[in-house]
Amino acid sequence: MKFCLNTSTIKPQPLVRKIELAGQAGYDGVELWVNDVYDYIGRGGEVRDVAKALADNGLIVPSMIAIRQWGDMDGWEYELVKDEARRRFALCARLGAPYIVATPPLEKTETEHLPGRYRDLLQIGREEGVKPTFEYISFFKSVYRLADAWGIVQQADDPDSSIILDAFHNWNSNSTLDDLRAIPLEKISHYHIDDAAPGKAATTQTDPDRVMIGEGQIDLAIHSLKDLPTQMHPELTLVATSEREDVRDALIGPDLSSLADLPNGARLGTGSLRRRAQLKALRPDFEILDIRGNLDTRIDKAMRGECDAVVLAVAGLNRLGWQQRIGVHLSLDQVLPAPGQGALGLQMRANNPLKSYVGALNHPPTQAAVQAERQLLQTLRAGCHAPVGAWARLEEDQLTLDGLVGHPDGTEMLRTRHSAPLTDAQPLGEAVAAALREQGADALLQAE
Numbered sequence: 001m002k003f004c005l006n007t008s009t010i011k012p013q014p015l016v017r018k019i020e021l022a023g024q025a026g027y028d029g030v031e032l033w034v035n036d037v038y039d040y041i042g043r044g045g046e047v048r049d050v051a052k053a054l055a056d057n058g059l060i061v062p063s064m065i066a067i068r069q070w071g072d073m074d075g076w077e078y079e080l081v082k083d084e085a086r087r088r089f090a091l092c093a094r095l096g097a098p099y100i101v102a103t104p105p106l107e108k109t110e111t112e113h114l115p116g117r118y119r120d121l122l123q124i125g126r127e128e129g130v131k132p133t134f135e136y137i138s139f140f141k142s143v144y145r146l147a148d149a150w151g152i153v154q155q156a157d158d159p160d161s162s163i164i165l166d167a168f169h170n171w172n173s174n175s176t177l178d179d180l181r182a183i184p185l186e187k188i189s190h191y192h193i194d195d196a197a198p199g200k201a202a203t204t205q206t207d208p209d210r211v212m213i214g215e216g217q218i219d220l221a222i223h224s225l226k227d228l229p230t231q232m233h234p235e236l237t238l239v240a241t242s243e244r245e246d247v248r249d250a251l252i253g254p255d256l257s258s259l260a261d262l263p264n265g266a267r268l269g270t271g272s273l274r275r276r277a278q279l280k281a282l283r284p285d286f287e288i289l290d291i292r293g294n295l296d297t298r299i300d301k302a303m304r305g306e307c308d309a310v311v312l313a314v315a316g317l318n319r320l321g322w323q324q325r326i327g328v329h330l331s332l333d334q335v336l337p338a339p340g341q342g343a344l345g346l347q348m349r350a351n352n353p354l355k356s357y358v359g360a361l362n363h364p365p366t367q368a369a370v371q372a373e374r375q376l377l378q379t380l381r382a383g384c385h386a387p388v389g390a391w392a393r394l395e396e397d398q399l400t401l402d403g404l405v406g407h408p409d410g411t412e413m414l415r416t417r418h419s420a421p422l423t424d425a426q427p428l429g430e431a432v433a434a435a436l437r438e439q440g441a442d443a444l445l446q447a448e
Helices: 015-024 034-042 047-056 075-094 114-128 146-156 177-181 208-215 273-282 295-303 314-319 355-359 364-379 422-439 441-446
Strands: 002-006 029-033 063-068 099-103 131-136 163-165 188-192 203-206 221-224 236-241 249-252 267-269 287-289 309-313 344-349 388-395 398-406 413-421
Touching: 015 029, 015 034, 015 047, 029 034, 034 047, 034 075, 047 075, 075 099, 075 114, 099 114, 114 131, 114 146, 131 146, 131 188, 146 163, 146 177, 236 355, 236 364, 249 314, 267 295, 273 287, 273 388, 273 398, 273 413, 295 309, 309 314, 344 355, 364 388, 364 398, 364 422, 388 422, 398 422, 398 441, 413 422, 422 441
Parallel strands: 002 029, 029 063, 063 099, 099 131, 131 163, 163 188, 267 287, 267 309
Antiparallel strands: 002 203, 188 203, 221 344, 236 344, 249 309, 388 398, 398 413
């Protein structure tokens, strides 16, 4: 799983500087707009400068947004569009982007000609060494349904056709889960997971594990359940959940051994709304800085003084053998973990004949706990980045689940606890979600 930054979400900067910032933030890659590259060249830059910046920062380019409005032109104008597509695709190939995002018209028009137009782009892509992927443009408020977009891809009848799912958790209201289930895994190139709303970074998540499982290249993918969406393709299944690690969060910073060591107005680094909300509730004086990247990058920011401490999951630190770097373990009364935190999910195709062997690794108490937590998240219709905390555990033969929803600024926190038999993990998650909704959770989640 790779996390890549759409460079259009960064405030105006030269393109090479945007790439450097993505590298410093710890992203795995960037999604570039071809127009940004053209603009860079127009200001005296060169394509090789962009390629060097990508290589120097170790960044991949999973896709480039290359061509829009290709469905609206006719006659000689469409021939010009194809010529421009060829130039853009060649540029993308030079920068190593395997996929090119082809966006249909933003307003619904007659669609009968779109499969043929898409087929033309696929042929040009083959000649230039790239694959145009059809974009489902839900966060542009398009009236296309996911089923409409998939229908166009199917009608193109081309072996290289594929679809990119945009704003995966926020399809428009006309799309359904059945629309998603109709799309074979191998036809999904990748998907965007965050809204490109003002003030938010739009993160592009390419998911090679899902594609490789779908194509039979691998049998098993291992995920951190904290980051795995609650809805997955029906051809995939979680066959086992191994015994859970420590679910707590921790603070790391110079000479830090307790919360009291942090001065008034201390700057804490985290990209999590859940942590932000709970830490601001604990100490309203905290200043929360939005930082991202791998563990090394985030810890270095604290040690260099860019913030007073960073907030990280204890499980990841333990797995790396970095327990000694922890300054403060946050208690579960102070900060509830994310649903699935500390647990690993083993994912396979539902029809894989090796499922029973991998299933032997399952730890039933952990499986029940994370099932309840993830059901809470799904019932609230919240994404894995929402200010939602959950912690389920086995207590005296009962599964107990604490659930929390907070306002991102920490001014309001809703919390509840329910218990049920171990076999009732899913109803338990639904019950806790319902109790939080009765307290006003839906309004708080809208405040994100």
